[in-house]
Amino acid sequence: RHDNMKNGDESDLDCGGSCTPCADGEACNGGGDCIGGNCNGGVCEPGNQVTLDPANCAPAMVGVDAAFAGAIMDNCGCHGGGSGGLQFSDAASFKAVTVNVDATNADMKRITPGNIDASYILYKLHGQQDKVPGGGGKQMPLGGSQLSDDKLCLMINWVKSIK
Secondary structure, X not given: OOOOOOOOOXXXXXXXXXXXXXXXXXXXXXXXHEOOOEEEOOEEEOOOOOOOOOOOXXXXXXXXXXXXXXXXXXXXXXXXXXXXXXXXXXXXXXXXXXXXXXXXXXXXXXXXXXXXHHOXXXXXXHOOHHHOOOOXXXXXXXXXXXXOHHHHHHHHHHXXXXX
């Protein structure tokens, strides 16, 4: 709440946590606390310092059901058992554990609605996770075979379609 005090789960004065995101230079605990989505060393920094080099996709409106059925369901079975701290079994549970949820090991949301450059899962799917502050590990899906461009495009267009 805006009361000119740092309280509750706010990371700085009247911002962060469940309050509105903080401006550059203010304190943060993660990317979600910052307007630009970039928390570095506990301080908000300008966002969009990293950009995804995405598959070349024709724009399309894609819902979570289509993205899950077309790209996730048959390729991400490890997460049915909670691999990597991410567990889902259907489109609704996939959306619930990814959209506006902080990534476990990167300073970015797993999926940021409408913003492919601030959606860590897309970096992992493209093998570009090392670009993201705090990011790393193996490309998804595990096993070395990148999703085909049509499946990557389903995911990109789904993220762009989320409001």
